[in-house]
Amino acid sequence: MTDLHEHLFRREAGRIVATLTRIFGVENLALAEDVVQDAFCRALEVWPFRGVPENPSAWLMATAKHRALDVLRHERTARTLAPELGRLLESEERLSPAVEELFRADAIKDDQLRMMFSCCHPGLPEAAQVGLMLHILCGFSVDEVAAAFVSTHAGVEKRLTRAKKVLAESGRLFEIADAADFATRLPAVHRALYLLFNEGYHGASPESAVRVELCREALRLTALLFEHPLGSTPATYALAALMCLHAARLPSRLDAAGHLSVLADQDRSRWDPHLMAEGQRLLERSATGPQLTEYHVEAAIAAVHASAPRVADTNWTQIVSLYDTLMTIRPSPVVALNRAIAVAQRDGPERGLEEIGAIADSHRLAAYPFYHAALGELELRRGRIEAAREHFRAALGLARNAMERQFLEQRMETCEGGKASRPA
Amino acid sequence: MSEFIYLYRSTNEASRAAMGSPEQMQKSMQTWMAWMQQLADKGHIKNPGHPLERAGKLVKGKQRTITDGPYAESKDVIGGYTLVEAKDLAEAVELSKGCPILEGGGVVEVRPVLKTGM
Known part of the structure; x- marks a missing residue:
């Protein structure tokens, strides 16, 4: 039996x-979803009796294709299907070869890109763009999207319904053949992919399997992007590099007991050498052209960490200076916080605390558990146990899942122990 | 050893409702396959049988009236069948309890195959 x-x-x-959305038209997304559901129902009915076919993907694709042809024959006159393909689908004798052509492997890749760019519609907030990509391009159900974003079913459903409406009203899918339009929309696509990856890497979902899958999907979609001639820009390579370099560390984010483990404590021998090398390779490819994006800088920071065999070997001066650059390209309180932590590593906890105190809009970090945890860590390191405990307690109150809670409880216990047992 | 037929029955609504997201569908498909595989490994599968199309026709009575079926008559549709071998009806029933259709509100009808010519 095929696995x-x-x-x-x-x-x-x-x-x-x-x-299918390319064939049926963007306003018929629901029809496309129905056809896919039908194809899966077929598999569910047939495979238990006949076994999994040799090429399950091809089987599903072929089943969907046949069903799509049926739908086209029946609905051609009743509905307005994809205006871009209108003439192709008009006549019976052209229909079948046209659909055959549309289901070719390279066509399917382009369709995914069209959809990816369509999801990043400027009329949609970023969170909706990411949710829509996850839902349409990664096949996550409303509940699965809700689980990934630690959101409610109703909230996600509302957001997706609205987003699909915007998509339908746009009348047609984004046309990737136009180089100028492609380049204009590309930064939004990068951003959405970055957010998708981040949701996996730093997100609040308590299910580590969910988070690994989000990272993997973000990487898969980014690879689709750099495989396309217009998508293979330095920024795309940098984005892919940063994803690989971070994803390489995923196996060690949880220690042997399944507990969250911060970068400093991670068992670096568990970093994935394959992804590490892939990340380095992509980072090298990204180093062309005049444009320095936040993805370049973040990938470079990840690469500095990756090149240190032990945390003590980390080149913190280089990391601080990369964060300085990042603050000029894309300033944010979280970036400022990470910069302050790097300063503390280089110059000691007092300097780090000063830097945190100087973060301009630090109130925006108030609900972020790792802001308080960072304060706690630095206070602990300079021996102010009582202050540290208060910060860890605040962080604990904001913890988003059991893993974070456990991690912060353990930090509080360290305070109870009365000494900073943990080196930088 | 005796032979039994498993008839897998469920309503359209129940089977639709049991489908869910692609992820759930894959899981339920894998549960089905694992169950069938387990029966096969123990030598209980005489013939894995076939799935049946949900649509069809009902031909009825002396008038040979033809209607769309089978769900025009009964909402409970046979979705497929399998020929199994078991010691007796009790064992065949026991083995059927692992069938995933039961999780989705479906029914397994276990029917002994009538032995003839003995």
Whole structure:
């Protein structure tokens, strides 16, 4: 019996919906989703009796294709299908070869890009863009999107319904053939992919499997982007590099007991050498052209960490200076916080605390547990146990899942122990 | 050893509702396959059988009236069948309890195959 890829259906759903939406037109997204559902129902009915086909993806794709042809034959006159393809789908004899052509592997890749760019519609808030990509291109259900973003079913459903409406009203999918339009929309796509990855890497979901999957999906979609001639820009390579270099550390984010482990404590032998090398390779490819993006800088920071065999070997001067650059390109309180932590590593906890105190809009960090945890860490390091405990307690009150809670409880216990047992 | 037929029955609504997201569908498909595999490994599968299309026709009575079926008549549709071998009806029933259709509100009808010519 053929073994199925763990998330085969989910991934195929994204691929097939993208192609079907291209065929049916963007206002018929729901129809595309129905056809995919039908294809999966077929698999569910047939595979238990016949076994998994040799190429399950191709089987699902072919089943969806047949069903799409049926739908086109029946609905061609009743509905307005994709205006871009109108003439192709008009006549019976042209229909079948046209659909055959639309289901070619390279066409399917382009369809996913069209959908990716369409999801990043400027009329949508960033969170909606990311949710929509996850839903349509990665096949996550409303509940699965809600779980990934630690949001409610109703909240996500409302957001997605609105987003789909905006998508439908745009009348057609984003046209990736136009180089100028492509370049204009590209930064929004980068941003959405970055946020998707971050949701996996730093996000609040208590399920580490969910988070690994989000990172993996972000990487997969980014790879689609750099495989396209217009998408293979230095910024795309930098984004992919930063994802690889971070994803390489995922296995060690949880220690042997399944507890959250901060960068300084991670067992670096568990960093994935393959992803590490891939990240380095992509980072080198990104180093062309005049444009320095936040992705370049973040990837460079990750690369500095990656090149240190032990935390004590980290070149903190270099990291502080990279954060300085990042603050000029894309300033944010979180970046400022990370910069302050790097300063503390270089110059000691007092300097770090000064830097944190100087963060301009630090009130925006008030609800972020790791802001308080960082304060606690630095107070602990300079021996002010009582202050440290207060900060860790504040952080604990904001913890977003059991893993974070456990980590912060353990930091509080360190305070109870009365000494900073943990080196920088 | 005796032979039994498992008839997998469920309503359209129940099977639709059990579908859910692609991820859930894959999981339920894998549960089905694992269950079938487990029966096969123990030598209980005489013939894995076939899935049946949900649509069809009902031909009825002396008038040979033809209607769309089968769900025009009964909402409970046979979605497929499997021929199994078991010691007796009790064992066949026991083995059927692992069938994933039960999780989605479906039914397994276990029917002994009538032995003839003995």
